[in-house]
Amino acid sequence: MLKTCFFYCLVDGLKGREAYKPRKEVIPMDKPFQATVDIEVLPAHFPVPGAGFLPVNAFVIKAQEPVLVDTGMGIDSEEFMKALKSVIDPRDLKWVWLTHDDADHTGNLQRVLEAAPNARLAAYSLAVLRMSTAGPVAMDRVYWLNPGDSIRVGDRKLTAVRPPLFDNPTTIGLYDDKSEAFFSADCFGAIIPSPVRSINDLAEGDLAQGMAGWASLDNPWVHMVKSDEFSSSLDKIRRIDPKMIFSAHLPPATGKTEQFLELLAQVPSATPSIAPNQQALEQMMAQTKQ
Numbered sequence: 499m500l501k502t503c504f505f506y507c508l509v510d511g512l513k514g515r516e517a518y519k520p521r522k523e524v525i526p527m528d529k530p531f532q533a534t535v536d537i538e539v540l541p542a543h544f545p546v547p548g549a550g551f552l553p554v555n556a557f558v559i560k561a562q563e564p565v566l567v568d569t570g571m572g573i574d575s576e577e578f579m580k581a582l583k584s585v586i587d588p589r590d591l592k593w594v595w596l597t598h599d600d601a602d603h604t605g606n607l608q609r610v611l612e613a614a615p616n617a618r619l620a621a622y623s624l625a626v627l628r629m630s631t632a633g634p635v636a637m638d639r640v641y642w643l644n645p646g647d648s649i650r651v652g653d654r655k656l657t658a659v660r661p662p663l664f665d666n667p668t669t670i671g672l673y674d675d676k677s678e679a680f681f682s683a684d685c686f687g688a689i690i691p692s693p694v695r696s697i698n699d700l701a702e703g704d705l706a707q708g709m710a711g712w713a714s715l716d717n718p719w720v721h722m723v724k725s726d727e728f729s730s731s732l733d734k735i736r737r738i739d740p741k742m743i744f745s746a747h748l749p750p751a752t753g754k755t756e757q758f759l760e761l762l763a764q765v766p767s768a769t770p771s772i773a774p775n776q777q778a779l780e781q782m783m784a785q786t787k788q
C-alpha cells in the first residue's frame with residue numbers, strides 16, 4: 499500500500515532528524531540556476547513543520563518573447579525580485595504566465611508587473627476575477643486562457659494544459675513545444691526532507707512518499723475519483739510525452755514522466771493523507787523547545 503501519511507510518519511520519526519525550528523526571519527529563496535539552455539529556475543524551499551521542505555519554484559523561459567511562470571512568495575519579496583533581475587531584465591519580459599491564483603504563485607505579482615511594463619499577464623479568467631477582489635488588475639494587460647488555448651512567444655508555442663491534479667479551479671499548466679517541457683503548477687509536487695536542486699539528489703523512497711503524500715493532501719478530491727477515470731487524465735500527459743517536468747513544488751525532473759504518472763495512478767486508492775491536528779502541533783512545539 500502506498501504510504502501517504504507523511505506528516506505523522508515524519509512527526510513520529512523526527513528523532514534522528516533535525517526538528518523544525520521556526521526562524522525569526524524566514525527567507526526560503528535560494529540561488530537561481532539554469533535547468534536547460536533556455537529555462538531558469540527561481541527556487542525557494544518553504545519549511546513545513548514536522549515534514550521537511552516544500553519547494554516553491556518560479557521559472558523564466560528565455561523565449562524570443564521571454565516568459566516568467568509564476569511570481570513566488572510574498573514572504574521573500576526582496577529576494578525574489580533580486581533573483582529575477584539576476585537572470586533577466588524584467589523590462590524584457592513579454593509575458594507573466596500565472597498557473598493559478600494561490601498565494602505561493604502570486605506573491606510578487608504586483609511588483610513584477612510594475613517592474614515589467616511590457617509584459618502581459620496570461621492567466622485563467624477566473625484567476626483574474628478573483629484577484630480583482632483584492633485590488634485592481636489592469637485588464638488591458640491581461641490575456642485570458644482556457645485549457646487547450648495557446649500563445650506564440652516568438653520561437654515557440656505555449657499551450658495551456660490542465661494538469662491531472664490541481665488544488666485550485668483556475669489552474670492552467672503549460673506545455674512549451676520547443677523545450678518539450680511541461681510546467682505542471684502544483685501537480686507532481688512533494689514535501690522533501692531537505693532542499694536539493696535536482697530530482698536525482700532525492701532518495702527514491704523520499705521522492706515516492708513525498709509525492710504521494712503531497713498529491714493526497716493537496717488534492718483530497720482525488721480519493722473520490724475512480725482509479726480508471728483518473729488514469730485517463732494521466733494518459734493525457736502521457737500523450738503529450740514531455741521530456742521535462744517543471745513542477746512548482748519539486749526540483750526539475752528530466753525523463754521522469756512515466757515514473758511520475760505511475761506513482762500518481764496509485765493515489766486514488768491509497769489511504770488519504772491526514773493533516774496535522776492540535777496534538778501534532780503541540781508535539782512539534784515541544785520538540786522545538788528541547
Ligand SMILES: [Fe+2]
Pocket residue numbers: 598600665666684
Ligand atoms: Fe495551489
Ligand SMILES: [Fe+2]
Pocket residue numbers: 600602603683684746747
Ligand atoms: Fe502551489
